[in-house]
Amino acid sequence: MTQTTDHLATPNRTTGDLHRFYGQALDALELSDPILHDLLGAELDRQRETLALVASCSPVTPAALLAEGSFFANVTAEGYPGARFHAGCVNVDTVERLAVDRAKEVFGARHANVQPHSASTANQVVMTALLRPGDPILGLGLDAGGHLSHGAPVNASGRTFTPYHYGLSPDGMIDYAEVRESARRHRPRLLIAGTTAYPRTIDWAVFREIADEVGAYLLADITHIAGLVAAGEHPSPMEHAHVVTTCTHKQLYGPRGGLILLGESADLKLADGRTLAQTMQSGVFPLMQGAPVVNSIAAKAYALGAAGTPAFKARMRDVRSLAAELADQLILRGVRVISGGTDNHIVVADVLSSFGITGVNAEKALEECGILVNKNRIVGDAHSARVTSGVRFGSNSMAARGFDTADVARVAGLVVDILTGTEGSSDTTYVIDPLVQMNAREAVRDICHRRPVDGY
Numbered sequence: 132m133t134q135t136t137d138h139l140a141t142p143n144r145t146t147g148d149l150h151r152f153y154g155q156a157l158d159a160l161e162l163s164d165p166i167l168h169d170l171l172g173a174e175l176d177r178q179r180e181t182l183a184l185v186a187s188c189s190p191v192t193p194a195a196l197l198a199e200g201s202f203f204a205n206v207t208a209e210g211y212p213g214a215r216f217h218a219g220c221v222n223v224d225t226v227e228r229l230a231v232d233r234a235k236e237v238f239g240a241r242h243a244n245v246q247p248h249s250a251s252t253a254n255q256v257v258m259t260a261l262l263r264p265g266d267p268i269l270g271l272g273l274d275a276g277g278h279l280s281h282g283a284p285v286n287a288s289g290r291t292f293t294p295y296h297y298g299l300s301p302d303g304m305i306d307y308a309e310v311r312e313s314a315r316r317h318r319p320r321l322l323i324a325g326t327t328a329y330p331r332t333i334d335w336a337v338f339r340e341i342a343d344e345v346g347a348y349l350l351a352d353i354t355h356i357a358g359l360v361a362a363g364e365h366p367s368p369m370e371h372a373h374v375v376t377t378c379t380h381k382q383l384y385g386p387r388g389g390l391i392l393l394g395e396s397a398d399l400k401l402a403d404g405r406t407l408a409q410t411m412q413s414g415v416f417p418l419m420q421g422a423p424v425v426n427s428i429a430a431k432a433y434a435l436g437a438a439g440t441p442a443f444k445a446r447m448r449d450v451r452s453l454a455a456e457l458a459d460q461l462i463l464r465g466v467r468v469i470s471g472g473t474d475n476h477i478v479v480a481d482v483l484s485s486f487g488i489t490g491v492n493a494e495k496a497l498e499e500c501g502i503l504v505n506k507n508r509i510v511g512d513a514h515s516a517r518v519t520s521g522v523r524f525g526s527n528s529m530a531a532r533g534f535d536t537a538d539v540a541r542v543a544g545l546v547v548d549i550l551t552g553t554e555g556s557s558d559t560t561y562v563i564d565p566l567v568q569m570n571a572r573e574a575v576r577d578i579c580h581r582r583p584v585d586g587y
């Protein structure tokens with residue numbers, strides 16, 4: 132981890148002081164708001180006893196949670212380190228520099244902004260700072276596994292700019308010829324490469340080639356695969372994209388928040404004479420945001436430090452191999468897996484053709500048994516996003532629980548048992564065999580107890 136704590140304003144407090152502070156805080160919560168206190172306990176129990184296979188989350192490392200829940204929340208710190216609009220920022224400046232240094236180190240970036248409140252905000256910053264209202268943008272369609280902030284009509288990105296979308300080919304892969312053809316036709320000012328439900332490797336070089344051909348900026352939104360990219364388990368877009376955005380919670384086991392990263396493009400001169408790095412800095416503050424969430428930046432610093440360690444790299448190898456194993460085990464049991472497998476942490480299954488039930492019914496039936504996934508549209512889906520024909524699995528939490536291949540096989544077996552024992556009475560209602568449910572719930576509890584997430 133990068134250590135830049137030479138300029139601490141005060142000597143380190145003893146660990147005892149911190150224990151006292153957090154202990155008193157917990158006592159005060161119990162006394163002053165027992166309802167909330169109990170809800171915290173209930174949520175901890177729920178998380179301990181369920182298998183969270185939702186691909187867009189990872190259990191936040193307790194140390195990062197502690198930093199996020201710290202008294203850094205008391206500091207208003209508009210501006211950037213060394214140039215704040217408020218007093219009292221000496222430690223905050225050090226924390227933000229630490230987070231920036233670690234982000235640069237982990238992703239091999241030349242410039243990092245750690246202030247975006249989320250990846251969606253980071254995407255909004257990029258678009259608002261680089262484009263004019265009405266400019267054409269091109270990204271993967273929401274229905275094909277893109278993201279709201281990539282130009283969906285219901286999102287500000289789709290209302291402010293003129294959105295165009297590419298889709299997936301019938302085998303579930305990005306069709307780069309279609310992307311190129313679409314880019315030639317619509318001449319986007321911004322080409323977006325980034326997905327939320329795509330299980331395969333993204334070819335950043337081809338995206339950049341297409342962007343260059345039509346004179347577009349290339350935005351790589353690596354939100355879902357940030358951990359794999361950091362660990363070298365997925366190619367990095369840093370050399371190819373003009374701008375890279377990500378969040379810190381989906382695969383970095385950190386707080387909910389965003390990052391903007393720049394590679395060689397940091398020094399690129401824009402039409403107004405400013406560099407891309409300068410444009411992103413002012414794009415975050417003051418263009419889109421006011422004061423940053425400093426406690427979140429402290430937690431980002433922790434997560435980014437951890438992401439540079441050998442233990443994190445080993446975890447990301449597990450994330451990939453466990454997802455591949457899950458895909459194989461489902462296929463072995465007759466489940467139709469989109470694209471026939473996975474290169475990352477995501478497995479998308481066609482539950483309609485495999486079990487005759489919709490994605491929403493599958494999601495609910497699995498949840499009743501303690502397995503958490505999300506309904507997901509699949510290529511050519513006839514159902515809406517609220518119903519869907521598929522579900523999406525992710526392996527971030529399995530890796531955090533230290534799963535091995537036998538655990539994955541057991542989970543795949545449970546998934547198949549549960550969905551075989553579920554009958555849809557309509558697209559959104561179903562009946563589940565009570566015996567299947569009882570046995571599965573017990574088995575999931577057993578797995579969770581044997582494989583707790585570290586620190587939980």
Ligand code: DSN
Binds near residue numbers: 187278327
């Ligand atoms: N983008 C949504 C997902 O992938 O689940 C929420 O973050």
